[in-house]
Structure formats: C-alpha cells, structure tokens
Amino acid sequence: MNATSLGAACAAVLNTADPMAKVRMARETARRWRRGALEHRFDVGLPDVPARPERPELLPPNRMPKRGRGGSERGRTALLHALAHIEFSAIDLAFDMAARFGAQFPRRFADDWISVGADEAMHFAILDRRLRRLGTPYGALPAHAGLWEAAEATAHDAMARLAVVPMVLEARGLDVTPETVARFEAAGDTASARILNRIYTDEIRHVGFGAKWFGYVSAEQDIDPAPHWQALVRRYFRGSLKPPFNDSARESAGLTRDFYAPLAQN
Template sequence: MPVTTLGEAARAVLLTADPHDKRRAARAFARAWRQGALAHRCDVAMPDQPAWPDRPELLSPAHMPRRRKGGSERGRIAMLHALAHIEFVAIDLAVDLVGRFGGEFPRGFVDDWIGVAADEAMHFALLDRRLRALGSHYGALPAHAGLWEAAAATADDALARLAIVPMVLEARGLDVTPAMIERFRGVGDAASAKILERIYRDEVRHVSAGTRWFGWMCDERGFNAVETWQSLVKSRFRGQLKPPFNDSARHNAGLTQEYYAVIAS
C-alpha cells in the first residue's frame, strides 16, 4: 500500500530498525515532502518506541563505561560512537516530532523539522564513516539507553516536546561541542574535528527552529514564552540545566539568557 501522507511516511521511518536503512529512509522522507508527494496529514499513530537495531547494547547511564580523557584512539572512538548514537536517536526525535505534531502547525514547521531529520541522518552517516576509518563502527560499543526518555515524557504536548528536545537537549550540544572540537584538533584529528564543526553549525539552526516554533505556539495559545518554557522545563525535564553555557551560540539561535539563566543550577 503506497505511503501518501506525512503521518504514514513518518511512521515508516520510525519503524525502520537498521541504522543505515533508517538514515536513507529519513532522507527519502525529506525528499518526498519537498517534491509534494506527501499530504500534510498526520493521520496515523506514532509508535511509543522506534525500531532500533540489536547493537549497540543499550545501558543505563549508571552502567555506561567511563570514557577516558585524553587523545588516545580508543578514547576518540568512544566519543565518536557516543555522538553517533545521539545522532541516530535524533533522527527519530525529529521524525516523531513531525509525525506526531506536524498537523498542529503550518507547513513551514514541517519544512524545518523534516530538514532537521535529514541533517541528523547526514550527521550519523559522517560519524559512522569516521568510525569505520578508525577501524570501528556504530554498534561496536554500548550506548546510552535514556535518550528517548524526553520524547516519551513529552508525547502528549507539542509545546513540551519543543521546550525539552531542541531547547534543552540540542542546546546542550551548543555548550559542549566547541570543547570537543578543540580536543580533537589538539591531538591532530582534523577529520573528526571537521565533522563536529559541521554538526555544531547545524545545531544552531536546529535550536533556532525549536525556539521559533515554541514561540509561535505560545503566541497561538496566548502564553508568555519565557515563563511557559521555564515551567515546562521544571515539570518535564528530569535533569538540571548546568553551566557553563555557550551564551553567544544560544543567543544566535534565539535562546536568550532570559530563558535559562534564572533556573540554571
């Protein structure tokens, strides 16, 4: 049966388990939308949990191996593998956002978040290719089991999803990625640093999209954006907002200090 709607196409991506098939499906999803092949209808239920491969083994944060500091190849592989897993799950986060909530927004929202899904698929491909160049691959090491928790905790409300996933989790990437880039550069791994630079530039755009559409929905509902975001973070985010913050990158993405400075630990 042909896939003809946004919701059907999103569900198909989410139910694709193989990482490389999923990234290809995400890119094809974006292409089909841009070519006008999908109706703007979110008419099917999204799965509570996406399909994922048997490897990597998923562990709770308490049982994750401690990554070694320094510039050894083993340490760099572990860091790249962790980043590849984040990008793999990020494909599903973006696709689920479209398929679950896209009907509540104008077409521009779908344009933005399908573009994010395609970016995440490309990021995953770049990181896995780099892992293979270093003699490893995605799935070779254990990975964090909790990355989907934010999606499960915000499956009922688009505003909560935008508050937590792009405006907390992706924004954290803006804080920590520059130091990782310098770490790779410092040990002469220019190839890995270049990939992270590309991811960092795209993350600014992703956080910007999240902040912009969060503000749009707050306006639609008659809410104060800053106060609503702070309330949602306190009630829906299990962790803490911890400095240091990359204030300039966050500001460029529209996520100004008035949002997070007051509630940061």
C-alpha cells in the same frame, strides 16, 4: 516507499531498525516531502518507541563505561560513538516531532522538522563512516538507553517537546561541542574535528527551530514564553542545566539567557 502521506512516511522511518536503512528512509522522505509527493496528512499511528537494531547494547546511564575527556585515541573513538548514537536517536526525534504534532501547526512546521531529520541522518552517516575508518563502527560499543525518555515524557504536549528536546538537549550540544572540537584538533584528529564543526553549525539552526515554534505557540496562546519554558523544563526534564553555556550560539538560535539562566545550577 509506498506512503502517500507525511504521517505514514514518518512512521516508516520510526519503524525502521537498521541504521543505514533508517538513513535512506529519512533522506527519501525528506526528498519526497520537498517535491510535494507526500500529502500534509497525519493518518497513521506512531510507535511509542522507535525500532532499534540489535547493536549497540543499550545501557542505563549508571552502567555506561567511563570514556574520559577524549585525551586518548580510544577515548575519542568512544566519544564519536556516543555522538553517533545521539544523532541516530535524533533522526527519530525529528520525524516524530513532525508527525506527532504537525497537524497542530502550519505546514512550515513540518518543513522545518523534516529538514532537521534529513540533517540528523546525514550527521549519523558521516559519523558512522568516520568510526568505520577508525575500526569501531556504530554498534561496536554500548550506548545510552535513556535518549528516548524525553520524547515519551512529552508525547502529549507540543510545547513540552519543543522546550525539552531542541531547547534543552540540543542546546547542550552547542555548549560542549567547541571544546570537544578543540580537543580533537589538539590531538591531530582534524577529520573528526571538521565533522563536529559541521554538526555544530546545523545544530544552531535546529535549536532555532525549537525557539521559533515555542515562540509561535506562546504568541498564539498569549503566554509569557520564558517563565512557561522554565515550568515545562522543571516538570519534564530529568536533570539540571549546568553552566558554562555557549551564550553566543544560543542567542543566535533565539534562545536567550532569560530562558535558561534562572534554572542554571552551578
């Protein structure tokens, strides 16, 4: 990697299509940032859409095959593949967050989101390794084409990006993962359950970074954070917030019920 600025290094991650090459690039960028080998400078344009490998085939949500609730081995493998695709996309979301909005924030904003990007790269790598052991590597099944839509819709507004990506999309993972872990454990797949538990713990921290920086901007601009968050979610999130919510995990991340309860649809 020849990049000398954080912006250029993040752009290189986004422009790398091959999954394992992206993982290596993400990890190397995080290491160089921690060592002080990259300047806190954002001097390179970012792609509107990150580079993508030929596989998996990306389909609109209404064309995705039904995978069930993970009761069968085939269903559990399909679920792990879907989660791997989410983590692969999350690598790009984290590095885009750091580079696109880093100049608007103190240096520690980049510290947080580069660390998230390194986590997401690790999550993808361990899920892909598990899928290979199950005979279905990443790319073998189709995947959801809409995961980058939230990034495109909020590319102009740091608060909107923080509101939708970590505080809605990642927070949803906190709601559904404990039940998913329980289903894998009940099926005897403790190896996959351990992986999902590890990811779950990290995602609490990621949601916390979203809540922290949303609160930072709210304080800087003298904005009442919860109503403003709700307005941004209504405007930029395609979907609804559906219970049940993992209130304890959300609260430990700093995302309290006064944010999301008024938008909940039963």
